[in-house]
Amino acid sequence: MMKRKIFKYRLVYYLAVITSLIFFLISAFSIFALFENFSILSLLLVGLSIIVNSFAFINLLEKYDKAVLFLNSGLVLNIIFSGYYVVLGFLSKGWNMIATYPHFKFFVLFIVILIIVNMFKIKQDKGINEIEEIGKHND
Template sequence: MEKKIFEKKVVYYLAVTISFIFCLVSIFSTLSLFNDFSLLKLLFVSLGIIINLFAFINLIEKYNKAILFLNLSLCFYMIFSGGVTLMNILTYGLSFNYNSFKFLVLFIITLIVVNKYKIKKNKAEYEIENIGQNEE
């Protein structure tokens, strides 16, 4: 039986592609550590690498927690691109030409699509796991 974590195959391919791009970006962001080292930057880069690798591996293996890690990864990048967008707006004024704003909108749309088409947990499928447990 083939495991499915999304209702549509296109959404699965979108999630795998986004997760792979996030992995590449977070791995290449280790190169920015050599320019100006700080412990906070090291913490964010290592956290990004760990979350993105977990998301990518879980999506490829189609584990149940893949959507959780993908949501964490998307929120992680949305926080940073939102911060950059906010700084650009406060510095230069409101304009929709900022790349960080475009990425923020793309991340929000991806987050909505991924969560809309995820398969909800079916209680009948996981009935075997609940054998012997007291449900009150």
């Protein structure tokens, strides 16, 4: 029985699973922040984040074809969220204080994870099915 692979290396798969689990837990616990400062926009963003990150985590565990798409969506959402705070920190403190700002470090980390995940994903050939090609000569 052939194992389904999403990434070329197992370490990248574990990085993706751990990242999606952490994003899911962060988005799930961010519901508690809604009790302090409630707004419809934050409720929609937290709900969208929970849905995307839960789909990413489940699809990665089951190794479905759309797992990388959901993981990329979750990463882009978190890059946008942390990028917003990086821009606010840059406008208020300038370049000198931005490197020590924790949102900047997460912003860079999310971009690096996004690049690693997309570099090592396996591209599926949807047009060729190996089982149907058995016994046929392709000269």
